[in-house]
Amino acid sequence: MIREYRGIPLNGSGFVFGRGYLCGYKQAYIGGFDFEFTPVIESTIGQFTGLLDRDQVKIFEGDIVGFGDDSPTCKSGMYGELGTVAFSESDACYVVVLASSGREVQLADHLLFSDRHVSRKVYGNVHQNSELIKE
Incomplete structure (x- = not known):
């Protein structure tokens, strides 16, 4: 089962939800259900x-x-x-x-x-x- 994640995007408006997340060298992303990745504030990512x-x-x-x-x-x-x-x-x-x-x-x-x-x-x-x- 693939768990859902959420995080607050860099623009600070609400949460984005997705199937996973990536934490790169300088930026974290939530992968959406449409396979688009949204940059988020890393400390706000939750499963x-x-x-x-x-x-x-x-x-x-x-x-x-x-x-x-x-x-x-x-x-x-x-x-x-x-x-x-x-x-x-x-x-x-x-x-x-x-x-x-x-x-x-x-x-x-x-x-x-x-x-x-x-x-x-x-x-x-x-x-x-x-x-x-x-x-």
């Missing part, structure tokens, strides 16, 4: 994790996600724990680095809070919404 949030939004590296209680008894719409999606080299899996503690929580569906009614929601990303995770 699709293969997972979706509760609203069926794709979750990418660099996204800011929140964890919330989906149980029928929960009155709060607030997602208490916000964190940033990253790939953990040591665990070889996607994790959420919690803003409050720096602790890493695995992102995988069947491992995350499997005994509770907890779901994920994408609130933004660290490139365009960094204020969401700053204290």
